[in-house]
Every structure is written in structure tokens, then in C-alpha cells.
Amino acid sequence: MSSYHITLLAGDGIGPEITAVARRLLEVVAQQHNFSLSFDPQPVGGAAIDATGEPLPASTLSACRGADAVLLAAIGGPQYDNLPRAKRPESGLLALRSGMELFANLRPVKIVPALIGASTLREEVISGVDLMVVRELTGGIYFGQPKGRVTSESGEERGFNTMTYSSSEIDRIARVGFDLAVQRSGRLCSVDKANVLDVSQLWRERVDAMASDYSGVEVSHMYVDNAAMQLVRAPRQFDVLLTGNLFGDILSDEAAMLTGSIGMLPSASLGSEGPGLFEPVHGSAPDIAGQDKANPLAMVLSAAMMLRIGLKQEAAAASLEKAVDAVLAQGLRTGDLMAEGCTAVGCQAMGDALLKALG
Numbered sequence: 162m163s164s165y166h167i168t169l170l171a172g173d174g175i176g177p178e179i180t181a182v183a184r185r186l187l188e189v190v191a192q193q194h195n196f197s198l199s200f201d202p203q204p205v206g207g208a209a210i211d212a213t214g215e216p217l218p219a220s221t222l223s224a225c226r227g228a229d230a231v232l233l234a235a236i237g238g239p240q241y242d243n244l245p246r247a248k249r250p251e252s253g254l255l256a257l258r259s260g261m262e263l264f265a266n267l268r269p270v271k272i273v274p275a276l277i278g279a280s281t282l283r284e285e286v287i288s289g290v291d292l293m294v295v296r297e298l299t300g301g302i303y304f305g306q307p308k309g310r311v312t313s314e315s316g317e318e319r320g321f322n323t324m325t326y327s328s329s330e331i332d333r334i335a336r337v338g339f340d341l342a343v344q345r346s347g348r349l350c351s352v353d354k355a356n357v358l359d360v361s362q363l364w365r366e367r368v369d370a371m372a373s374d375y376s377g378v379e380v381s382h383m384y385v386d387n388a389a390m391q392l393v394r395a396p397r398q399f400d401v402l403l404t405g406n407l408f409g410d411i412l413s414d415e416a417a418m419l420t421g422s423i424g425m426l427p428s429a430s431l432g433s434e435g436p437g438l439f440e441p442v443h444g445s446a447p448d449i450a451g452q453d454k455a456n457p458l459a460m461v462l463s464a465a466m467m468l469r470i471g472l473k474q475e476a477a478a479a480s481l482e483k484a485v486d487a488v489l490a491q492g493l494r495t496g497d498l499m500a501e502g503c504t505a506v507g508c509q510a511m512g513d514a515l516l517k518a519l520g
Contacts, residue, residue, distance in 0.1 A: 296409025
């Protein structure tokens with residue numbers, strides 16, 4: 162029997178609630194598919210600040226590096242907003258991605274038929290949407306140097322950040338995008354701002370250079386402002402969207418709303434080697450934390466991505482995804498997905514329904 166060690170990062174806000182649901186389901190699905198999972202809970206984000214004074218303790222990073230996979234819920238809360246930037250929960254997340262060398266972020270956006278009515282877009286626009294956003298995760302403007310804030314002699318303050326990519330950073334994320342396009346529908350759209358940004362001009366040149374290695378992939382380029390418009394105008398035109406850190410952050414959240422709720426989207430962050438990090442796209446939702454109102458489905462789907470990509474347990478991953486489809490088809494909805502004619506349930510009740518759907 163195969164055995165896997167999972168570092169579990171519940172984090173803040175609704176994180177512990179949705180983590181509890183995902184863990185219950187993982188324990189059951191592992192038993193059903195004849196493998197075992199061991200879990201190592203570790204603090205990160207605000208929980209780690211409260212416990213240690215640091216958003217990413219060295220012990221947490223070490224545990225993540227030594228695991229077979231890492232499952233993260235969410236971090237952050239308003240009580241940490243006045244801390245110095247380096248001490249905030251978000252800095253811990255950036256340090257985790259950098260420390261694990263996770264340069265590729267995969268965010269699938271697939272319309273669930275039962276949730277078509279939850280989207281703000283018309284059914285004929287979103288029906289059949291199935292795309293993957295491939296976002297570079299450890300470069301670009303979030304990590305570029307120099308950055309900071311300075312005050313001039315006249316007292317005027319100025320803030321600045323640097324968007325920078327090397328050819329090797331572009332090449333490695335582009336290869337992830339091309340490989341995914343080969344596995345999917347053979348179409349890759351690279352998103353940049355090459356009409357005004359030098360860094361985007363280099364990005365486009367490197368993507369074009371790699372295209373010769375993938376003759377079966379149809380490659381196109383799109384400026385980020387047009388891509389943002391096209392995602393809500395005609396999203397079915399996209400298969401794999403390849404882009405940098407900042408643009409990918411914005412576009413993937415926009416794409417999330419095609420599904421009706423950001424509470425439905427999972428993600429995977431991967432490196433060249435070592436364990437991957439799997440997490441829902443949404444935040445910690447501190448306004449509903451501890452009230453049994455959270456939607457655990459993105460966390461469950463992130464666990465499914467962990468099973469498929471991180472642990473190579475395809476059948477178990479498919480079982481979790483089918484359970485999600487089943488409970489939604491029954492009309493069960495958490496508050497963010499609620500629609501006329503559906504049944505409102507809380508986080509724990511949704512977890513119970515998922516367990517029942519697993520059999």
C-alpha cells in the first residue's frame with residue numbers, strides 16, 4: 162500500500178473549517194482507493210504570527226519541503242494589516258512559494274452545469290468553458306528589485322516596484338504552458354503588454370522561440386487588457402492562458418467569476434522538483450469565519466488536484482470531483498452559491514453531503 166505524508170496548512174479565517182472538511186474526505190477516499198495519508202498540521206500566516214511572531218516559521222517551511230504534498234487553506238485577516246510588510250501573513254505566503262521554488266501556478270476554470278445559473282454571465286456565454294490559467298509565480302513585479310518607498314527632500318513620497326523576468330524564468334513557465342496545451346486542446350494564448358513594456362516584449366519573443374518545439378500547439382498572443390475583456394465576452398476561445406505573475410493574479414480571479422463564485426476554484430503551485438502546494442483561489446473570508454458559512458468546495462477540489470498531480474492518484478481525485486458534482490446536482494448550496502429552488506447548507510453539512518456522495 163502506498164503511503165503519503167501531507168503537510169496541512171489551515172491558516173486563518175475560514176481556513177480551519179474548510180481544512181477539516183477536506184481532511185475528512187481525503188481520509189475516506191484514501192481508504193477507498195487503497196493508499197494511506199498522514200497529516201502534519203503546521204502554522205502559517207496569521208496563525209503563525211500569533212504563535213511565533215513570524216508569518217512563515219522555519220519549521221513550517223522545513224515541514225513543507227519534506228512532505229509529499231502541501232495542502233493550504235487561506236491566510237490573512239484585518240488584525241494584521243498594520244504590521245510591517247515583512248511581518249504580514251501575505252509575506253509568509255510569498256516566502257513559502259519562493260522557499261519551495263514553486264514557479265508555476267495552475268488555475269483551472271471549468272463550468273459545472275449545475276452552477277450555470279450562479280454566474281452573472283449568460284448561459285450561452287459560459288456554457289462549456291474549460292480553460293487553464295498558467296501563472297508564473299516567483300518572478301515579475303511581486304519579487305522584482307529594486308522596490309520600496311522613498312521621500313524626497315521636498316517631502317514628497319514615492320513608491321516603486323520593478324517588473325522583471327529573465328529568459329530562463331520565461332522559458333520554464335512557458336514550457337509548463339505548452340506541455341499542458343499538448344495534453345488539452347492544443348491551444349495556447351500568451352498574455353502580455355508587449356506594446357508598452359520591455360519585459361513583455363522579451364516574454365513574447367521567448368514564447369515564440371519555444372513554439373517551434375511544439376508544432377502541434379496553436380499559439381496566439383493577446384494584450385492583457387484585451388484578454389480581460391475577452392474572458393467575459395467569449396471565454397470558450399481560450400484553452401491554456403499563459404501569463405506572468407501580476408497579470409495572472411488578476412485574470413485568474415476574473416475567470417473565477419465565470420463559475421459563479423471564487424469559492425469554486427482550486428489551484429496548484431509547482432516547481433521543477435519537490436512537493437507541490439495546493440490551495441483554493443479564494444481568501445480567508447474573516448467576516449464569516451467560525452460561523453459555518455464557508456464554502457469548502459474549492460478546498461476539496463484543491464485536494465483533488467493534490468491527489469492527481471502531487472500523488473498520482475487519478476481515481477481518487479476523480480472520486481472527489483464526482484462527489485462535488487453530485488452534491489451540486491442535488492441542489493445543495495452554501496451562501497455564496499445560493500439560488501432559487503436550492504437548499505442552503507453550511508460548511509459542515511456540505512462536508513457531510515460530500516461524504517455521503519463518496520459512498
